[in-house]
Amino acid sequence: xxxxxxxxxxxxxxxxxxVPETLMxxxxxxxxxxxxxxxxxxxxxxxxxxxxxYSGRETPLYYxxxxxxxxxxxxxxxxxxxxxxxxxxxxxxxxxxxxxxKRMGKNKVIAxxxxxxxxxxxxxxxxxxxxxxxxxxxxxxxxxxxxxxxxMQLLGAEVIPVSSGSRTLKDAGNEALRYWVSNVEDxxxxxxxxxxxxxxxxxxxxxxxxxxxxxxxxxxxVEGRLPDHVVAAxxxxxxxxxxxxxxxxxxxxxxxxxxxxxxxVETAFHASTMSKGTKGVFQGSMSYLLQDKFGQVQEAFSxxxxxxxxxxxxxxxxxxxxxRAKYVPVTDQEALDALQLLCRTEGIIxxxxxxxxxxxxxxxxxxxxxxxxxxxxxxxxGDKDVESxxxxxxxxxx
Amino acid sequence: xxxxxQTFTRLKENQKTALIPFLTIGxxxxxxSVQIIAELEAAGADIVELGVPYSDPLAxxxxxxxxxxxxxxxxxxxxxxxxxxxKARAAGVKLPFILFTYYxxxxxxxxxxxxxxxxxxxxxxxxxxDLPVEExxxxxxxxxxxxxxVIPLVAPTxxxxxxxxxxxxxxxxxxxxxxxxxxxxxxxxxxxxxFIGQVKQYTDIPAVVGFGISNREQAEKFARISDGxxxxxxxxxxxxxxxxxxxxxxxxxxxLLQIRKFxxxxx
Numbered sequence: 001x002x003x004x005x006x007x008x009x010x011x012x013x014x015x016x017x018x019v020p021e022t023l024m025x026x027x028x029x030x031x032x033x034x035x036x037x038x039x040x041x042x043x044x045x046x047x048x049x050x051x052x053x054y055s056g057r058e059t060p061l062y063y064x065x066x067x068x069x070x071x072x073x074x075x076x077x078x079x080x081x082x083x084x085x086x087x088x089x090x091x092x093x094x095x096x097x098x099x100x101x102k103r104m105g106k107n108k109v110i111a112x113x114x115x116x117x118x119x120x121x122x123x124x125x126x127x128x129x130x131x132x133x134x135x136x137x138x139x140x141x142x143x144x145x146x147x148x149x150x151x152m153q154l155l156g157a158e159v160i161p162v163s164s165g166s167r168t169l170k171d172a173g174n175e176a177l178r179y180w181v182s183n184v185e186d187x188x189x190x191x192x193x194x195x196x197x198x199x200x201x202x203x204x205x206x207x208x209x210x211x212x213x214x215x216x217x218x219x220x221x222v223e224g225r226l227p228d229h230v231v232a233a234x235x236x237x238x239x240x241x242x243x244x245x246x247x248x249x250x251x252x253x254x255x256x257x258x259x260x261x262x263x264x265v266e267t268a269f270h271a272s273t274m275s276k277g278t279k280g281v282f283q284g285s286m287s288y289l290l291q292d293k294f295g296q297v298q299e300a301f302s303x304x305x306x307x308x309x310x311x312x313x314x315x316x317x318x319x320x321x322x323x324r325a326k327y328v329p330v331t332d333q334e335a336l337d338a339l340q341l342l343c344r345t346e347g348i349i350x351x352x353x354x355x356x357x358x359x360x361x362x363x364x365x366x367x368x369x370x371x372x373x374x375x376x377x378x379x380x381x382g383d384k385d386v387e388s389x390x391x392x393x394x395x396x397x398x
Numbered sequence: 399x400x401x402x403x404q405t406f407t408r409l410k411e412n413q414k415t416a417l418i419p420f421l422t423i424g425x426x427x428x429x430x431s432v433q434i435i436a437e438l439e440a441a442g443a444d445i446v447e448l449g450v451p452y453s454d455p456l457a458x459x460x461x462x463x464x465x466x467x468x469x470x471x472x473x474x475x476x477x478x479x480x481x482x483x484x485k486a487r488a489a490g491v492k493l494p495f496i497l498f499t500y501y502x503x504x505x506x507x508x509x510x511x512x513x514x515x516x517x518x519x520x521x522x523x524x525x526x527x528d529l530p531v532e533e534x535x536x537x538x539x540x541x542x543x544x545x546x547x548v549i550p551l552v553a554p555t556x557x558x559x560x561x562x563x564x565x566x567x568x569x570x571x572x573x574x575x576x577x578x579x580x581x582x583x584x585x586x587x588x589x590x591x592x593f594i595g596q597v598k599q600y601t602d603i604p605a606v607v608g609f610g611i612s613n614r615e616q617a618e619k620f621a622r623i624s625d626g627x628x629x630x631x632x633x634x635x636x637x638x639x640x641x642x643x644x645x646x647x648x649x650x651x652x653x654l655l656q657i658r659k660f661x662x663x664x665x
Contacts, residue, residue: 008532018501018528020457021563022553022577164463165453174454181457182578184555281502281528282454294475295506296453 004318009198009285012321014314017197018281019177026184030104031199037103038206050095051210054128055085057092059211061218061375066345071365074372077227078348079215081239081379088351088380089211089239090121094190096207098125101188108132108187112176114141114169114235115305116148117351117380118192123157125190133157136176138168141305148384166299169309173283193236194313197284201241201314208242215375216246223373229364231256232377233356234327235271235307237316239379244325254326257316258360260302261329271300273312274320274327287314303332303392304352306380334359336392339382351380352389401494401522402547402569405444406604406625416570416606416626417617417665419633420447420498422465423482424474426641434637435486437654439493441661447525447628450479450499457527459581461631465638476503480519487520496523496549501533509537513544523547523569531563542568552597553577554587561600570604570625571597575611581631582612591623617664629664636660 004011017027037043051057059080068076081089094111101109109131113119119135126133135152139161142149149159165171173196180189194204212230219227230247232240234257247253262270270276273288280289282297290298290310302308319325330338335352338359342350350358357376368374382389409416419438423431431448438446451469455462476499483495497516504512504526516524524546529537531550541548547569552560554577564571573594576587587593590607597605607620608628620627636657637644643653 016533017530018533019530020527020553021530021551021559022555022574024530024532024553024559025555025557164460165467170454174456177456178459178579184577278506281500281505283456284528289502291502291506293506294477295500295503296470296475297502298453 004315005198005202009202011315011318014287014317015198015201015285017284018286019197019284020181022181023184027197027199033104034100034199034203037100043099043103047096047099050099051092055091055095056083057210058214059083061215061222064346067342070341070345071362073365073370074368074374076361077219077373077375078378079211079243079375081211081377082348082350082354082381086121086124087383088117088121089208089242090118090192091124092210092242093192093204093207093238094118094121094125097188097190098129098131101131101190102129104188106186106188109190110134110136110176110179110187111190111192112136112169112172113192114138114172114308115384116141116145116152117306117384119152119157119159120148120155122190122192123152123155126157127155134179135159136162136172136179138166138172139163140167141169141172144305144388145384169305170283170297170311177283193238194241194315195236195283195285195311201285204238205241205245205315208238209245211239211242211377212244212246215243219373219375226250226253227373227375228252229254229256229372229374231258231357231360231374233258233307233353233379234312234316235260235309235353236311237313239377241313241315243377244319248324255319255324256360257325257327258330258356259327260304260307260356261331262301262303264331265329269301270329271302271307271309272329273310274316275329277312282311285314287317288312288320303335303388304356306351306353307356328360330356330359334363336389338362339389348378349382349386350378351382352385354379355382400545400547400569402445405494406570409444415621415624416444416604417442418445418447418606418626418628419443419661420449420628420630421637422449422451422462422469422634423479424451424469424472425465425634425637426468426644427472428474428478428482430644432482432485432489433654434657435482436489436491437658438661439491441658442665443493443661444626445494445496447496447498447630448479448483450476450497450503452500452503455500457579459579459631461635461638462580465634476507480515480521483519483521494522495520496525497521498525501526501529504537509540513540513546516546517544521546523549525549525551525572527551554589554593560597564597564601567601567603570606571601572628573597573605573607573624575607575609575620578609580609582635583610586610594624614663633657633661
């Protein structure tokens with residue numbers, strides 16, 4: 001297993017801590033507390049208990065037989081993160097950071113959210129652990145995802161609409177960081193993706209690697225061997241890094257991250273950070289980034305709010321540069337088609353994010369052989385997206 | 399000798415402290431910013447911070463965020479900000495310039511080329527609010543060669559980090575008055591005096607206070623316990639309020655005068 005990040009939080013040249021000085025001691029203290037508490041057997045016990053009894057882990061690795069037959073050749077497995085409590089992999093990380101916050105003696109938590117999945121997961125954990133919770137959400141997103149706003153409020157969280165910048169996920173992240181700067185002494189920031197300043201990318205990966213660890217064990221049990229391809233959607237990249245990490249040393253397992261191409265990478269409306277981005281510093285770390293030549297961050301675009309982000313986790317940038325993982329774009333339309341395909345072949349409505357990963361496998365299928373085994377991380381369920389899909393297709397089926 | 403050092407030497411001889419205003423370049427447009435810089439000098443400013451507008455200003459509150467957004471609407475960038483310094487100099491402004499910029503625009507410029515341009519544009523110092531000491535080695539090395547001062551920030555939460563942050567620092571140390579982002583406020587970190595004292599223990603260069611200082615009373619209070627004060631959001635707000643005046647040729651002078659008056663009474 002790779003020993004990265006190094007002591008400065010770097011994955012090669014990526015990562016690090018590019019934040020105002022006010023936060024530096026808090027980040028150092030967070031890293032120390034994480035290392036200390038996560039080693040304690042009682043922390044592991046509490047977290048394992050909650051993941052199992054509260055969230056319903058382990059999640060199944062389901063052989064999607066009808067989808068496999070439809071696509072022709074390879075055996076396709078779905079890692080069912082959508083069956084977690086709150087409907088996505090986000091709860092793995094939120095539970096773990098929540099338990100950590102509690103042990104650090106912090107009773108107030110904050111989070112950023114785009115579509116609302118991480119916000120709902122954090123509000124849920126805050127309710128469960130009896131903590132005060134504020135969720136920052138772009139004003140645009142509060143309108144697009146009004147139901148999730150209410151869901152968070154039902155769970156007792158305060159949702160703070162963010163009206164700065166583009167009023168979406170990146171601005172919610174900025175505002176959460178600004179709030180943290182002002183309230184660093186009593187507040188724990190539950191960051192939702194494998195992005196941000198060190199130690200977040202490392203911590204989130206380690207809290208999400210349960211996805212890959214379970215998958216590895218499950219596929220060995222069923223197939224007696226490792227998969228040929230592991231495919232996951234990537235915005236910031238938390239489900240993908242959690243899925244990839246335990247396979248990094250297995251050189252025969254191809255790791256494929258699928259980013260959102262929106263209306264196409266050749267247009268101005270995409271979120272394809274890996275295909276079209278350049279190296280830069282954004283929200284606390286060095287990574288690939290959608291930006292102009294003067295270093296101004298550009299707005300991303302995707303039908304999927306969870307992938308609609310101009311940055312990407314630093315470890316993914318590293319895996320791309322050392323060519324251990326491959327990153328490919330999938331358009332809105334391809335994702336929508338794949339979503340409907342999965343609905344009809346398997347009776348599973350995937351989240352729009354996860355539909356990008358399925359679309360990539362649809363595109364790869366003609367080149368696969370009947371011996372191939374593919375695992376797709378089905379990171380979340382699609383109930384949250386039904387309304388926007390209806391709006392996009394005008395209520396018609398494609 | 400770097401202009402910033404000359405300025406502080408002179409202030410010290412006269413037993414005075416520095417008034418350091420901040421403005422966002424390009425708000426409402428670069429030419430107006432150049433004129434405002436001249437007004438700031440006329441109002442008694444000793445050094446001026448030229449703020450580079452940025453899409454994601456993590457350390458800034460709503461006032462400077464809005465100014466950045468306005469400047470970015472007409473494509474103001476780090477190059478136009480450096481050019482503003484040269485224009486101000488050509489217009490007769492004598493005081494030292496500090497470029498206040500987030501790290502990414504510097505990084506995209508390319509560190510080597512950046513320092514050549516900074517020097518060429520007669521800029522004496524840099525403040526990069528998202529570049530903590532752990533990440534700044536590359537930049538500091540080049541800055542030293544170019545004789546540009548990188549002004550370090552210390553925060554009330556820095557504690558044992560203060561020593562390593564100010565070690566080898568040049569120009570002055572920027573003490574952040576309270577927890578939080580930039581913006582006017584009525585209350586400050588309670589231990590701020592002790593905090594500045596701590597900073598002074600580890601360095602002989604001037605210690606300047608900033609973040610939230612917005613009126614004469616606060617400026618006086620902090621000038622008594624430090625070597626100078628930075629006033630940012632309060633001035634940017636004055637500019638924001640004066641925009642209608644500034645954009646009309648008949649009232650432009652009135653707008654500039656308003657800003658000058660506000661700054662003059664801080665001294």
